[in-house]
Amino acid sequence: MTEFAFLIPLLPLFAFAMIVFFLRWNEKVASGFSIAMILTSWVMSVWILFETIARDGAPYEIFFHLTSFAALNFEVGILVDPLTAIMLIVVTTVGSCVQIYSLGYMHGDPRFSRFFSYLSLFLFSMLGLVLANNFFMIFIFWELVGLTSYLLIGFWFEKKSAADAGKKAFITTRIGDLGFIVGLLLIGTYCQTFNYQGVFQALGDGVMPAGVLTMAAIFLFCGAVGKSAQFPLHVWLPDAMEGPTPVSALIHAATMVAAGVYLVARSMNVFVHSADASLVVAIIGITTSFIAATIALVQNDIKRVLAYSTVSQLGYMIMALGLYGVDTAHGHHSPGFYAGTFHLMTHAFFKGLLFLGAGSVIHAVHTNDIQEMGGLWKKMKITAPAFCIASLSIAGIPPLAGFFSKDEIVASTHGHPVFYVLTLAVAFMTAFYMWRLCFLTFFGKPRDEHRYEHAHESPKSMSYPLAFLSLLAIGAGWVGIPGLPGIGEFAFHAEPYHTHVDVLGMLIATTVGLSGIILAYFVFYKKAIDADKVAERFRPIHTFLLNKWYFDELYDLILIRPIMAIGRFLWTFDARVVDGIVNGAAWLTMLWSDAKMWFDKWIIDGAVNGAGWIVRKSAAGMRYMQAGQVQFYALFVLLMIVIFGIAKIFVNNWWPLLVALFAGGALLLGFTARRSGDDDSAAGAYEAEK
Amino acid sequence: MQYYLILAGILFAIGLFGVITRRNTVGILMSLELMFNAANINFVAFNKYVITGDLAGQMFAIFIVAVAAAEATIGLAIVLLIYRNWRGIDTDNYSIMKW
Amino acid sequence: MAEHASVGIMFWILAIVVVVSGFLVVSLRNIFHCALFLMLCLTAVAGIFITLDAEFLAVAQVLIYVGAVSVLMIFAIMLTRDLADKQIPQTNKHAMLAFLGCTAFVLGIILVLSGTDMWRWAKTPLPVENVMTIGKLLMTKYVLPFEVISILLVAAMIGAIVLARKEKA
Numbered sequence: 001m002t003e004f005a006f007l008i009p010l011l012p013l014f015a016f017a018m019i020v021f022f023l024r025w026n027e028k029v030a031s032g033f034s035i036a037m038i039l040t041s042w043v044m045s046v047w048i049l050f051e052t053i054a055r056d057g058a059p060y061e062i063f064f065h066l067t068s069f070a071a072l073n074f075e076v077g078i079l080v081d082p083l084t085a086i087m088l089i090v091v092t093t094v095g096s097c098v099q100i101y102s103l104g105y106m107h108g109d110p111r112f113s114r115f116f117s118y119l120s121l122f123l124f125s126m127l128g129l130v131l132a133n134n135f136f137m138i139f140i141f142w143e144l145v146g147l148t149s150y151l152l153i154g155f156w157f158e159k160k161s162a163a164d165a166g167k168k169a170f171i172t173t174r175i176g177d178l179g180f181i182v183g184l185l186l187i188g189t190y191c192q193t194f195n196y197q198g199v200f201q202a203l204g205d206g207v208m209p210a211g212v213l214t215m216a217a218i219f220l221f222c223g224a225v226g227k228s229a230q231f232p233l234h235v236w237l238p239d240a241m242e243g244p245t246p247v248s249a250l251i252h253a254a255t256m257v258a259a260g261v262y263l264v265a266r267s268m269n270v271f272v273h274s275a276d277a278s279l280v281v282a283i284i285g286i287t288t289s290f291i292a293a294t295i296a297l298v299q300n301d302i303k304r305v306l307a308y309s310t311v312s313q314l315g316y317m318i319m320a321l322g323l324y325g326v327d328t329a330h331g332h333h334s335p336g337f338y339a340g341t342f343h344l345m346t347h348a349f350f351k352g353l354l355f356l357g358a359g360s361v362i363h364a365v366h367t368n369d370i371q372e373m374g375g376l377w378k379k380m381k382i383t384a385p386a387f388c389i390a391s392l393s394i395a396g397i398p399p400l401a402g403f404f405s406k407d408e409i410v411a412s413t414h415g416h417p418v419f420y421v422l423t424l425a426v427a428f429m430t431a432f433y434m435w436r437l438c439f440l441t442f443f444g445k446p447r448d449e450h451r452y453e454h455a456h457e458s459p460k461s462m463s464y465p466l467a468f469l470s471l472l473a474i475g476a477g478w479v480g481i482p483g484l485p486g487i488g489e490f491a492f493h494a495e496p497y498h499t500h501v502d503v504l505g506m507l508i509a510t511t512v513g514l515s516g517i518i519l520a521y522f523v524f525y526k527k528a529i530d531a532d533k534v535a536e537r538f539r540p541i542h543t544f545l546l547n548k549w550y551f552d553e554l555y556d557l558i559l560i561r562p563i564m565a566i567g568r569f570l571w572t573f574d575a576r577v578v579d580g581i582v583n584g585a586a587w588l589t590m591l592w593s594d595a596k597m598w599f600d601k602w603i604i605d606g607a608v609n610g611a612g613w614i615v616r617k618s619a620a621g622m623r624y625m626q627a628g629q630v631q632f633y634a635l636f637v638l639l640m641i642v643i644f645g646i647a648k649i650f651v652n653n654w655w656p657l658l659v660a661l662f663a664g665g666a667l668l669l670g671f672t673a674r675r676s677g678d679d680d681s682a683a684g685a686y687e688a689e690k
Numbered sequence: 691m692q693y694y695l696i697l698a699g700i701l702f703a704i705g706l707f708g709v710i711t712r713r714n715t716v717g718i719l720m721s722l723e724l725m726f727n728a729a730n731i732n733f734v735a736f737n738k739y740v741i742t743g744d745l746a747g748q749m750f751a752i753f754i755v756a757v758a759a760a761e762a763t764i765g766l767a768i769v770l771l772i773y774r775n776w777r778g779i780d781t782d783n784y785s786i787m788k789w
Numbered sequence: 790m791a792e793h794a795s796v797g798i799m800f801w802i803l804a805i806v807v808v809v810s811g812f813l814v815v816s817l818r819n820i821f822h823c824a825l826f827l828m829l830c831l832t833a834v835a836g837i838f839i840t841l842d843a844e845f846l847a848v849a850q851v852l853i854y855v856g857a858v859s860v861l862m863i864f865a866i867m868l869t870r871d872l873a874d875k876q877i878p879q880t881n882k883h884a885m886l887a888f889l890g891c892t893a894f895v896l897g898i899i900l901v902l903s904g905t906d907m908w909r910w911a912k913t914p915l916p917v918e919n920v921m922t923i924g925k926l927l928m929t930k931y932v933l934p935f936e937v938i939s940i941l942l943v944a945a946m947i948g949a950i951v952l953a954r955k956e957k958a
Contacts, residue, residue, distance in 0.1 A: 631709065631710050631711070631712075631718075634706070634709055634710050635710045635886060635887050635890065638706060638710065638887065638890045638891070638894065639886070639890050641894065642890050642893040642894055642897070645893075645894075645897045646893070646897075692902045692903065693800065693804070694800075694837070694841070695898070695902050696898060696899055696902055697804045697807065697808070697837070699894075699895055699898035699899070699902075700808055700811075700895050701807060701808070701811055701834075703891040703892075703894050703895045703898075704808070704811040704812055704814075704815055704891070705811070705815070706887075706891055706894070707815055707887050707888060707891040708814065708815030710887040711815070711884045711887050711888075712815065714820050716820060716824075716862060716865050716866055716869065717815070717820055717823060719862065719865075720814055720823060720824065720827045720862060721814065721815055723827065723831070723854065723858060724811055724814065724815075724827075724830065727830075727831060727834045727850075727854075730834070730838075730846075730850075731834065731837055731838075731841075734838055734841045734843045734846060735841055737841075737843070738841045738842055738843075744922075744926065744930070745919075745922055745923060745926060748843050748845070748846050748919075748923060749923065749926055749927070749931050751843070751846050752845075752846060752849060752923070752927075753934060753938055755846075755849060755850065755853050755854070756853075756938045756941070756942060757938065757941065758853075758854075758858070759853055759857065759858060759942065759945075760941055760942050760944075760945035761945075762858045762861055762862070763861070763945045763946060763948075763949045764945050764948055764949055764952070766861055766862070766864070766865045766949070767948070767949035767950075767952035767953040768952060769865055769869065770865065770868060770869070770952075770953045771952050771953060773868070773869045
């Protein structure tokens with residue numbers, strides 16, 4: 001089956017093409033076909049995962065040569081190793097759930113079929129990205145993912161905010177991609193290849209000076225920063241919540257943003273050569289994580305809270321990977337790599353679940369504002385438990401999936417006290433704001449009776465994926481139970497990681513998560529502490545957080561305004577100086593051309609017109625040859641054959657006679673045609689009729 | 691052998707004559723079929739008398755028949771289209787590419 | 790060319806039928822009659838094929854040409870009926886010139902062919918199992934052209950449908 005791994009991305013592409021070209025007009029068939037394709041991909045992915053496990057994780061690679069510039073080869077190929085296998089499962093699982101969920105969520109949308117075609121295209125690019133075997137291909141799919149993300153965020157492009165959010169996401173990630181390109185070029189220049197194995201081998205041989213390598217790694221990381229919404233390019237992700245909620249779940253929680261983390265994990269071999277670059281990665285990761293967690297504390301839009309939570313969790317993963325790089329560069333043993341990928345997987349499941357649950361809630365109450373919800377548990381018997389399971393999972397409560405992966409993240413900060421403290425703080429905040437969300441949404445008294453009355457459980461197509469993902473949010477972590485052989489021996493970098501039981505660490509992590517939940521319980525359920533009063537007391541901080549640390553305003557101030565100012569200045573410069581020069585030049589040119597005109601008019605035109613006159617006169621006679629009637633041409637051919645036959649037989653190719661015969665025949669025919677043309681009234685009649 | 695070839699030649703000439711002179715487009719198509727058949731007779735005759743090896747001539751004739759069928763289909767579709775657009779299939783009428 | 794005398798007689802009869810009906814096809818005024826004579830002519834050509842030991846081709850000729858193509862022609866004639874009936878001249882102004890040219894062409898061919906014997910005559914007779922041999926060849930040596938021709942036919946059918954379909958509006 002692994003030999004056919006290339007089919008996994010091609011099936012959604014096929015679905016995309018079929019929907020765009022043939023199935024667009026029938027919504028049921030279009031969506032059904034799309035779902036069938038992704039489910040097939042999912043089955044294949046599961047199969048491949050088992051085959052990869054059976055192979056003990058030995059990488060499988062096939063590729064063919066595309067073209068080469070000088071010594072640089074471009075290949076198309078696939079690489080299946082444990083990391084890829086896990087990513088395939090994650091992408092196809094969440095993708096399938098989201099597509100099925102969209103059946104209900106997008107029901108009645110005028111662009112229903114198009115939505116599914118976009119989803120298929122996105123899955124194609126994401127799966128291609130995961131399967132690529134070289135940096136060149138990953139970049140192509142990377143950009144494709146960016147494009148589809150743009151299309152999907154701006155799916156409801158009638159809404160200006162949605163169209164703007166699409167643009168913002170596209171442009172912001174593009175800044176990161178610029179860095180990515182530079183990193184790629186550096187790697188390509190020094191290693192003379194883009195193939196992962198080739199690059200890593202070349203780096204191992206030390207073809208790159210240490211400084212350049214650090215630069216290349218940081219530039220590569222720029223791409224990940226853009227795509228995974230890390231500080232300082234995180235601003236696009238919350239805005240991207242303008243897209244339909246299934247899109248948020250698929251792209252902005254489970255898969256696309258994971259691409260950045262995947263890239264860092266994939267090119268781990270680059271980072272382990274540079275402790276500096278890895279440290280940058282880790283610092284960016286924890287900074288992002290902390291900032292996003294604080295912002296999430298006060299947001300009221302259910303999707304934005306989740307968006308910041310995503311940013312925060314991605315920061316976790318990035319940090320873990322970065323710390324792995326640092327530790328490995330210093331020769332220490334670290335669970336960071338394993339923790340990052342593990343958390344990537346569990347996070348995809350429970351965050352996808354959270355988003356789909358949020359979509360279900362929004363579907364029910366038609367608002368994003370959690371202040372207007374409340375008490376929905378009674379109304380939504382599937383969504384609410386699913387959402388709470390995911391919240392417990394993300395808060396790190398055993399034995400749910402998030403507990404194990406988060407535990408490993410915490411473990412990877414071993415030996416870095418600052419990171420350790422911040423990680424625990426973020427874990428506490430995560431538990432707090434997630435349960436704030438839960439209590440405000442599902443428990444207590446309904447705060448808006450009208451909306452509460454109209455709330456209802458979502459259709460089956462939406463609740464089944466929720467149930468399925470709930471199972472994963474509970475159980476996905478069990479593959480990494482400490483002390484047992486699990487994912488650590490499977491997805492590893494360089495050497496397998498054997499998990500070991502760290503009771504104290506677990507206890508601390510669980511306590512932190514539980515205390516977050518309990519605080520949220522007292523504040524938002526028991527009302528033992530009045531949240532508004534606390535907000536009043538810390539008004540400046542509250543406002544600061546509510547405005548997302550003023551990042552958008554900051555960028556407006558330091559980037560957009562100066563650029564606009566420069567633009568205005570350039571415009572003025574343009575109008576005065578450049579236009580002056582241009583106009584002066586034009587004046588001189590006109591003077592010169594006056595002089596030339598005289599010459600042109602009498603000398604050149606005379607010659608040209610003379611030639612034209614000759615052609616016109618001779619054509620007057622010849623044009624009758626062009627009768628416009630195919631039969632006439634056929635006749636001409638026949639006569640010429642006869643003439644040449646006669647000439648061949650009787651005069652044995654005496655060329656002057658041939659020429660004479662040819663000219664005579666042509667003239668004769670021309671004459672006939674002219675006669676028939678002149679008295680031919682039929683053509684005239686047709687034209688008159690027209 | 692020569693007789694077959696001469697017969698084919700005559701049939702070809704008749705077809706050609708038809709193609710050149712017919713005013714009705716369907717007539718032209720029919721004449722074209724005659725020309726195809728003339729060519730087929732040639733192929734089969736050569737196949738019998740000159741190159742008997744592997745029936746190449748007959749195979750070729752079969753393919754010609756198939757192509758001719760395709761040609762007739764398309765030709766007639768075009769005729770219908772012209773007829774519908776111009777209310778007539780007289781070749782003298784459609785000489786809009788005339789000088 | 791030692792052949793049974795009946796083959797020679799058959800050839801002459803068929804040849805005359807072919808030429809006469811062929812000439813009528815291109816010269817009759819009523820286009821419908823032309824089509825009928827086309828069928829006759831093509832059937833006679835099928836007969837010619839039989840004298841040339843090409844039985845399969847003869848059958849195919851009758852099936853495809855007489856059965857299908859001619860019927861198509863008649864359909865087309867009927868669909869474009871209003872022109873066919875009128876006793877307008879069915880030939881255009883090139884008739885005289887074309888007739889001269891074609892006659893010269895035929896004469897030239899006769900002249901050339903009667904004065905030459907340029908072929909190496911075959912030593913071996915044709916295979917007797919005509920249909921079987923053709924079937925085998927179609928599926929082995931000529932399988933690629935065979936497939937191509939089938940694709941061509943499908944394309945022609947689709948093309949014909951697209952061309953002849955009435956505009957929706």
